[in-house]
Amino acid sequence: MILTTCAACAAPLAHDAPRCVRCWTRYCDSTCQHDHWRRGHKQMCKKIHRGGNAEQYHADKKYKEAVAVAVEKCADDTKGQTCYICTQALHWKTKEGLVRGCSCRGTAGFAHVSCLVEQAKILCNEAEENNLIGTKRFDEKWARWYSCSLCEQQYHGVVFCALGWACWKTYVGRPETEWPRLGAMSVLGNGLFVEDHHEDALVVREAELAMKRRVGASEDSLLVAQFNLANSYQMLGRLEEALRMRGDVYSGRLELNGGEHKHTLSAANNYANMLVHLERFDEAKSLLIKTIPVARRVLGISNDITLKMRWLYAQSLYKDPGATLDDLREAVTTGEDMIRIARRLLGGAHPTTTGIEYSLEKSRAALHARETLPGS
Template structure:
């Protein structure tokens, strides 16, 4: 996590909380600061200051830990290979091993995290130095989270390590700086992709607070809120996730209208959480409104349409008050989308397989309901 808690008592802190004058470690108040000083901060304060102050020092430490995890995780894949950037098996300076980070064939799929980070930094520095404009700079910033050759996004522990590399590179810049704003987002997404949800949550909450503080565009705030909702769901905080999903959906609808792709995605996400919370009447009401729009915008054979109709069928079937007509409609809907999904996505696709499981469950529910009526 980034430093959003008091170093002495671990209480959450505001961004302008009191800091150590020398190393910028943050505290609730002077009492916590003096207590931390007595408990050992006195011995390492100068070291933290020499390391670039608290945030940079902490990011360097977390980066090294993340690189070690990524190298260990990739060890079986990288054995016998060399870095496509520096052509060495072991990095000359950091002594780190290799990672497998993308879908590149041959030797191009192997590199040191340090080499990938240095390459991304050089490209971004050149774009800034030559005043290439925001669009060009944003394109260069993609190198922190996507391969420049195959263009595949990095994933898992490699993404996490590069997230820390990106954050430690730009953390010293002002909050309004484009690269710094991107860096906190890359770090949050890297932690999430590595399933470090608790740390991701801390970073995402800090990011959202920062965006509001600096008056960022509403589009950027909505993206941050959507990412935060994903994390809430993954740690089981579904009520918080639903609150955030509703905000994202309503504001996206207001900004762009009902036929905007982002509005439809936000509606589907909202319905999915409602179904997870077993608030089936609300889920069905929302989906009855947006499914016709999705069919018009996406078409009948789009994965987005499949997912909406899938959630709707589940809501029909799993509702405790489901009637025989509801169960029949659920089975008919799932049979229709399962057949189309199998043709469009293939039988092994996760969405197709999920629809098939729901169809089997719905058929079983319908059989049981019909049997109980006969009795």
């Protein structure tokens, strides 16, 4: 559930907490319920019930708010344009304006959130009717909830956030055991995350992981949920919790997929990244020395994961206060090799390229400072 706190006192709730028999608003106990009734719930109860009960009513409200924010933020970019789906400037029913939050350029990619939602619903309903859940064809249709059908790039910012609420309000009434409800919670959590609503994303992602554990979701699905939750912990500064979860994900991937699988190597990279961030350089170096040769052999030296692993390794060398002169020289030579590969494959403006350039400058500065010390 996304409404995870008591409506009266805001205390955290179990998924099976008591609720109002009419509108399903949930409470700690009968004392909180009676108190909330006296403080105004009596006047709202019927309205919430008519709106589909508490969770649906909440999701519909948040969706409308998110659409309004998205339209306002996109207003300058969408002026004078029309929706590529319905060909109108204003939506015929909702009267909402246009948005664009993908990688489309020129006059492409403008749409109403309502049209994007209807497109995704139709495609996913057809896929369900044809029993395609769990297949690649269903995944391609489900992607319309978070990526553009024209440029096929993931939506970002306010548009992704609005579509996250749209996806959740569409499937919130499904049983917990049905995949679309699980998938919708994931889309919502990701949409909130990319719009920097990290506290809200954390609530959704914790609820998602708890629900997946209750219904006996696959180990792969649980590891994905843990990965997303670790991202939220990290963005909120809960770094030790993020580190523990990244370690759990890496261990889980080793057991599930083996040491040479792309998912395992990606998990190792994420774990090493947290170790470097927390300045646990020896642990990071130990992990990377073990996994980089595997990544180079399995994925290739030009793969993005391999590049990031080597980038982290260089950082673990030159950032370590106990680094030797040889460590600093290795950091520089590693960075020089990586920057050639990154510029050739990704271009000079890519974030990975610019990040490697920055690290190379820092490692060269550290090496120069050490070499000019008296007695070096």
